[in-house]
Amino acid sequence: MEFSKEPSEEEKNNWHNDSNNWVWGMFYYNPKDKRMFPPKKIKELGWTINFANSNSVFLCVVLILVLMIISESVK
Template structure:
């Protein structure tokens, strides 16, 4: 069942195609879009991240912390 607060697929496509939602043409930043990740136009190439989503910021910080811990403890 679709959430009534979720924007339509047409609206999501408009956001994705709007150059104002892309920083330097490669970083998607849209506060209205609540998705943390969404598939690229060619789905086999992976996913885009929404850098405006607070959940993504937390995930990114945790990932960086894990990498730094691994570098510190597993370095020769």
């Protein structure tokens, strides 16, 4: 049995620069990339969500729900 190894920085950069991994040029979707929050297309602007990673999508939905509950309780 072979264990999956951590991809190299070069491979991560290749994924990041591949336009096929960017839906509409702004949503990162790469099932090979296991990172939840890869860098944005312009790396200096922070991180984005890898929409191919179910954990990051789940975390984002939970965060949105919590913010909605908090905003309703403030009213």
